[in-house]
Amino acid sequence: MIDEWGICVGAQVVGIGYNPKKLPKPKGWKDLLSDPWVSRLGITGFQTTFGTVSLIEIAKAFGGSETNVEPAFVELKKVLPKIAAVGNPAAMAGLLQQGQCDITYTNIQTVAILKSRGVDIEFVKPDSGAVAFFTTMHIAKGATDVENAYKYFDTVVGKAVGDALVQPPHNFIPVNKEVVLPPSLPMTNLDEMSTYVRHDWSKINPLRAAWIEKFNKEMAK
Amino acid sequence: MTPPSPHGATSPADGGGKLFAPSEWQLTLPLALAFAAIFLAPLLMLIGVSFFNDDKITQPGFGQWAKFYGDPFSYKVIADTMLLGVKTVCATILIGYPLALVYLDAPQRLQKVLIFVIVMPLLLSVVVRTFAWIVVLGREGVVNQLLLSLGIISEPLRLLQTELGLVISLTQIEMPLMLLPLISVMSRLDPNLRDASAALGASRWRTLFTVIVPLSMPGLVAGCLLVFASSTTAFISQTVIGGVRLIYLPLLIWQQSLVVFNWPFAAVVSIALLISVLTVVSALSWLGRRSGGYVHG
Numbered sequence: 001m002i003d004e005w006g007i008c009v010g011a012q013v014v015g016i017g018y019n020p021k022k023l024p025k026p027k028g029w030k031d032l033l034s035d036p037w038v039s040r041l042g043i044t045g046f047q048t049t050f051g052t053v054s055l056i057e058i059a060k061a062f063g064g065s066e067t068n069v070e071p072a073f074v075e076l077k078k079v080l081p082k083i084a085a086v087g088n089p090a091a092m093a094g095l096l097q098q099g100q101c102d103i104t105y106t107n108i109q110t111v112a113i114l115k116s117r118g119v120d121i122e123f124v125k126p127d128s129g130a131v132a133f134f135t136t137m138h139i140a141k142g143a144t145d146v147e148n149a150y151k152y153f154d155t156v157v158g159k160a161v162g163d164a165l166v167q168p169p170h171n172f173i174p175v176n177k178e179v180v181l182p183p184s185l186p187m188t189n190l191d192e193m194s195t196y197v198r199h200d201w202s203k204i205n206p207l208r209a210a211w212i213e214k215f216n217k218e219m220a221k
Numbered sequence: 222m223t224p225p226s227p228h229g230a231t232s233p234a235d236g237g238g239k240l241f242a243p244s245e246w247q248l249t250l251p252l253a254l255a256f257a258a259i260f261l262a263p264l265l266m267l268i269g270v271s272f273f274n275d276d277k278i279t280q281p282g283f284g285q286w287a288k289f290y291g292d293p294f295s296y297k298v299i300a301d302t303m304l305l306g307v308k309t310v311c312a313t314i315l316i317g318y319p320l321a322l323v324y325l326d327a328p329q330r331l332q333k334v335l336i337f338v339i340v341m342p343l344l345l346s347v348v349v350r351t352f353a354w355i356v357v358l359g360r361e362g363v364v365n366q367l368l369l370s371l372g373i374i375s376e377p378l379r380l381l382q383t384e385l386g387l388v389i390s391l392t393q394i395e396m397p398l399m400l401l402p403l404i405s406v407m408s409r410l411d412p413n414l415r416d417a418s419a420a421l422g423a424s425r426w427r428t429l430f431t432v433i434v435p436l437s438m439p440g441l442v443a444g445c446l447l448v449f450a451s452s453t454t455a456f457i458s459q460t461v462i463g464g465v466r467l468i469y470l471p472l473l474i475w476q477q478s479l480v481v482f483n484w485p486f487a488a489v490v491s492i493a494l495l496i497s498v499l500t501v502v503s504a505l506s507w508l509g510r511r512s513g514g515y516v517h518g
Contacts, residue, residue: 212476221467
């Protein structure tokens with residue numbers, strides 16, 4: 001959680017969000033691309049972390065890996081005419097709310113926010129495992145007030161801030177074990193997160209730009 | 222709002238002579254300096270940045286230019302973007318021109334109401350209007366619910382994330398930009414000309430096409446120019462209503478600069494957008510200059 005680059009201050013869990021009133025519960029990533037879910041599926045590209053990890057997991061479900069997302073492209077291309085919506089990451093919550101799509105991959109935070117607005121949505125941990133990634137804080141090179149920066153780090157990972165951030169409307173996942181987790185999260189304690197799928201970003205980052213361009217070309221009408 | 226007057230032509234309104242003596246060019250200095258600093262210098266920087274091979278901007282080269290213009294996908298995106306502008310212009314003319322004609326013949330009180338109605342969309346931000354269109358065009362939106370309840374369709378129409386939905390919403394969003402120049406020019410039309418045409422025996426349609434349309438050309442051209450430039454660069458509407466399957470140049474620029482941080486490539490795409498839009502705008506301006514001949518003889 002701490003390395004020479006920075007410190008993790010919050011976590012996000014990625015899985016599948018779906019409308020339980022319109023669709024049966026999906027089991028895993030493969031279900032997204034098959035009926036009855038695919039005709040109500042909304043997808044987004046590699047611009048964000050949750051989009052990237054979800055597409056990597058879909059690729060893995062079809063034989064790919066962290067560095068090889070070709071299978072995801074192949075499978076998506078096959079069902080492309082059936083997919084309900086392909087949008088920008090920020091637009092996905094709005095599309096779910098408007099009923100343009102009824103199932104997509106997303107963060108727990110997004111699901112919690114939509115639920116609080118009265119949207120019918122449930123979070124599902126895929127059978128291959130939910131994905132976890134962390135928000136980190138770093139000190140910029142050449143910073144002048146390093147001592148206070150460290151104190152700020154301590155405050156952010158402290159119990160008081162953690163307690164405040166788990167509440168709506170923030171719905172963060174804390175990294176501090178003393179913070180009590182609300183029932184909206186799919187885990188009862190933070191140790192469960194060590195069973196979640198994590199990715200090696202040093203391998204993924206150099207490839208992301210090319211994936212973004214490929215996504216454009218594959219998805220373009 | 223007056224449309225740009227054709228270059229080189231002196232308007233009959235200022236008595237036929239020039240407004241400034243050539244020796245008073247110093248009067249243009251403040252604006253020219255501001256223009257140079259705020260617009261020209263960053264533009265030159267943009268062009269400079271495009272001539273680097275790597276995204277850290279350390280090695281000069283033509284790599285990014287070759288990458289963009291060597292990829293057939295880029296030409297598809299440029300063509301799609303320009304076509305979107307053309308479609309929006311045609312749609313706004315089709316709906317806007319009749320509305321301008323109605324304005325022309327309306328009594329004074331109704332004209333005031335019409336102007337307010339036309340300007341009203343401009344009172345809202347583009348973002349708000351765009352999101353309103355999602356509610357209208359969505360699967361469970363106003364249009365679909367109306368058509369379903371009337372029994373005209375049995376399945377909701379797919380309007381959002383299609384080019385049709387995008388053109389429809391852009392037409393409404395850009396309509397004031399077409400109508401205001403049109404109305405401004407048409408309201409200066411000498412009504413005697415129309416009466417003369419009718420007196421000489423021309424039918425209403427003939428009067429429309431041989432008298433009114435040519436005389437309103439400067440306004441029409443100005444409107445086309447504004448609508449084209451605005452709709453091709455309408456990033457928010459294109460991405461929110463069009464979705465990510467409709468790829469236009471503004472989306473590419475945003476992705477390359479704010480997601481991938483490949484500034485040289487983003488600069489190349491930006492320059493492509495600038496050149497494409499400028500080409501069409503120049504062609505329209507040339508058309509406007511030629512049609513100015515109708516107005517001023």
